[in-house]
Amino acid sequence: MDRKDPIIIAGGGLGGLTTALALARHGFTVRVLEGAPEFGAIGFGIQFGPNVFHALDRMGVSAAVQEKADAPPAVLMIDALNGQEVTRVATGVPAFRARFKYPYIIIHRIDLHNVLLDACRRDPLITLVGDAMVTRFDEGGRGVTVTTEDGRSFHGALLIGADGIRSRTRAQLLADGDPRRNGFMAFRTIVPMADVTADVPRDIVALWGGPSGHLVHYPLRQGTLFNIAATFRRTANSERGDVEAYRAEVDQAYREAHPSMKALLAMLDLRRRQAIGDRDPIRHWHKGRVVLLGDAAHPTLQSLAQGACMAIEDGSCLADCIADADGDHEAAFRRYETARSLRTARVTVESRYMWDVYHADGIAREVYWQMLGERSEADTFQCLSWLYDGFRLPDKAALSTAPLRG
Numbered sequence: 480m481d482r483k484d485p486i487i488i489a490g491g492g493l494g495g496l497t498t499a500l501a502l503a504r505h506g507f508t509v510r511v512l513e514g515a516p517e518f519g520a521i522g523f524g525i526q527f528g529p530n531v532f533h534a535l536d537r538m539g540v541s542a543a544v545q546e547k548a549d550a551p552p553a554v555l556m557i558d559a560l561n562g563q564e565v566t567r568v569a570t571g572v573p574a575f576r577a578r579f580k581y582p583y584i585i586i587h588r589i590d591l592h593n594v595l596l597d598a599c600r601r602d603p604l605i606t607l608v609g610d611a612m613v614t615r616f617d618e619g620g621r622g623v624t625v626t627t628e629d630g631r632s633f634h635g636a637l638l639i640g641a642d643g644i645r646s647r648t649r650a651q652l653l654a655d656g657d658p659r660r661n662g663f664m665a666f667r668t669i670v671p672m673a674d675v676t677a678d679v680p681r682d683i684v685a686l687w688g689g690p691s692g693h694l695v696h697y698p699l700r701q702g703t704l705f706n707i708a709a710t711f712r713r714t715a716n717s718e719r720g721d722v723e724a725y726r727a728e729v730d731q732a733y734r735e736a737h738p739s740m741k742a743l744l745a746m747l748d749l750r751r752r753q754a755i756g757d758r759d760p761i762r763h764w765h766k767g768r769v770v771l772l773g774d775a776a777h778p779t780l781q782s783l784a785q786g787a788c789m790a791i792e793d794g795s796c797l798a799d800c801i802a803d804a805d806g807d808h809e810a811a812f813r814r815y816e817t818a819r820s821l822r823t824a825r826v827t828v829e830s831r832y833m834w835d836v837y838h839a840d841g842i843a844r845e846v847y848w849q850m851l852g853e854r855s856e857a858d859t860f861q862c863l864s865w866l867y868d869g870f871r872l873p874d875k876a877a878l879s880t881a882p883l884r885g
């Protein structure tokens with residue numbers, strides 16, 4: 480494969496942009512097609528575990544991302560009913576940094592996107608094409624042709640589907656139906672820190688867990704903004720956009736919540752809600768010259784705050800595999816799948832487990848709280864090490880002999 484033949488990426492989200500950077504660092508020409516009129520992010524916060532920095536380092540944007548981010552002293556889990564601390568991960572202690580090498584960060588998605596977009600725009604090998612909603616692809620001869628909603632077509636050597644949980648690339652490639660919705664809906668809000676009246680810690684990441692839903696909050700932009708994401712079990716068939724009905728659902732769900740949590744719930748912007756879901760993990764994300772990554776390949780629940788981290792690790796890994804394969808895209812894609820499928824499946828499976836923990840009721844809840852409460856700092860770091868130690872591309876020889884099943 481000639482590195483000048485463009486590689487097409489469908490989707491300019493965090494996965495698509497970071498993959499473009501990783502490929503360009505290897506000398507590939509890349510064209511990113513984004514369906515929205517403009518490249519950009521929805522304006523809320525995001526958390527990154529230290530693992531993501533192994534990949535961001537290789538893309539040359541790690542320092543710029545850290546500059547825009549805050550590093551919280553701790554991530555706390557709080558009982559939504561009585562307000563008591565259940566457990567904490569001490570992300571700010573020197574032992575965390577010593578153990579995982581990089582910080583745990585929180586960052587405004589717009590700031591993050593801008594860092595990535597700036598880096599892409601500075602790279603002459605990357606072309607960003609907005610308003611280009613990919614509707615189908617056709618493979619033929621030595622490449623793949625991608626068609627957009629407005630009838631344009633783009634030709635490239637390979638197509639990478641980074642088009643998110645409702646991926647059209649996946650729909651055509653695998654035809655395996657819709658993601659699994661789990662009956663929960665999320666509302667996200669950012670307010671000026673000065674407007675926060677709730678009696679809650681402001682400098683940490685806090686997760687309030689309760690039977691009907693969970694709520695996460697943390698500061699952004701050096702403590703000037705306050706980010707709230709609340710996720711609720713759907714209890715009624717409210718009309719889309721019916722804010723009053725949403726408010727009634729939220730109030731009903733958390734009628735027994737701790738007063739501080741109720742004060743947070745009162746601050747929610749209920750105009751837009753998002754259905755939550757994931758997919759059962761699979762081992763193969765490619766056919767021919769087309770391959771998937773990020774949420775298109777393995778969407779996960781947000782309980783480990785790792786969906787975007789996995790998309791970014793995917794992009795770094797896929798670029799390395801393509802660069803290392805000497806034009807053999809089939810070998811590159813197989814190596815990428817073998818390298819990534821178990822780790823991303825573990826994120827999906829553990830996220831489902833943590834989801835059940837956050838929303839447990841009755842005596843099961845007490846059991847989980849007891850288990851979490853018994854953990855020492857060292858135990859917690861050990862539990863997180865498979866994830867936070869980061870991802871390194873396994874040895875090529877070892878991968879080529881690994882069995883391909885499923």
Ligand SMILES: Cc1cc2nc3c(=O)[nH]c(=O)nc-3n(C[C@H](O)[C@H](O)[C@H](O)COP(=O)(O)OP(=O)(O)OC[C@H]3O[C@@H](n4cnc5c(N)ncnc54)[C@H](O)[C@@H]3O)c2cc1C
Pocket residue numbers: 489490491492493494495512513514515524525526527611612613614641642643644645646647648665708753772773774775781784785786787788789790
């Ligand atoms: C409430 C909530 C909180 C979360 N918090 C975290 C967190 O703290 N940390 C974390 O790591 N993850 C978090 N996630 C998960 C994270 O947001 C996703 O995993 C991540 O955004 C996936 O990145 P992606 O690039 O694969 O897909 P997306 O971010 O969905 O990007 C896909 C892009 O493709 C574009 N697109 C879609 N279809 C087409 C098409 N046909 N043609 C062209 N372009 C197209 C879209 O416009 C979009 O720009 C959270 C998720 C939710 C719901």
